[in-house]
Amino acid sequence: MTISEVAERYGLTPDTLRYYERAGLIPPVPRTEGGQRDYTEESCRWVEFAKCMRGAGLPVEALAEYVALFCQGDATAPARLAILREQRELLAARMADMQATLDRLDFKIARYDAILLPREQELAATIAANAQRADR
Amino acid sequence: MTISEVAERYGLTPDTLRYYERAGLIPPVPRTEGGQRDYTEESCRWVEFAKCMRGAGLPVEALAEYVALFCQGDATAPARLAILREQRELLAARMADMQATLDRLDFKIARYDAILLPREQELAATIAANAQRADR
DNA sequence: ATTTGACCTGGAGTCAACTCCAGGTTGTAT
């Protein structure tokens, strides 16, 4: 599969895919004789994984470390697990933070609504009353 | 309150506080005659709000817009509410994304555990057996 | 065989959000 096909498939740009490979976010992609990237299904799975993890904000560096270990074989499984565990905790912590902020936003929005909605209804009532008067 | 006291209180640096003010993330802080910042309790509430929102990843620009509107008075309340609503939705969407990734990480970690834990137990058993043999 | 579009690399540029610095002023403790 060509780079632009993969880019299309995952909603990334070819530039980003090349960057991910250079940065070690995905293992080296196989090449044609001419030297052009020829993504396999496995390459695609890595791309999808990288996209997902990056989307959640895992740092490029941590993912690159994970991939580097992966490429070094089975013996690195414990180290890889340690990275996953650490990033999982960091992610959960960030989410907890965000949840608290979300709650706070909801609270604030509810307060704005409490103040603004009555005003709007009042306004709507006035308009309706005027319309009725105009009807006669 | 001086800038470094406020920085201390909220775990930010004076530089960041000055940046927040310059960027409009908080309204202008009152000054002493000499021109040095003298944070009031209200300034502090803004700082805390900015810290919380930034911690959840709300963009500086959106917050600055919110603050600018706030400083323009009551008539801007609907516009402020619109910003809060939009940022709330964006935040919720990001969290949903992160939750999916968190689930995926948990799944992956469980698989690593399933493969690695038995090995470790086996190793521990071997060590225990050797120790027992050495006891005699 | 040639055009034309996609691909390549290495490196520079951009963006958001800080972070640091130089050169100068203010405030406090001796």
Next chain:
DNA sequence: ATACAACCTGGAGTTGACTCCAGGTCAAAT
């Protein structure tokens, strides 16, 4: 009165993660 720490501003530098570009190669269609 004099240090000397903390503060000020405007502007430059840094970091992480892309994004773009120049100059050249590869490949599919005429």
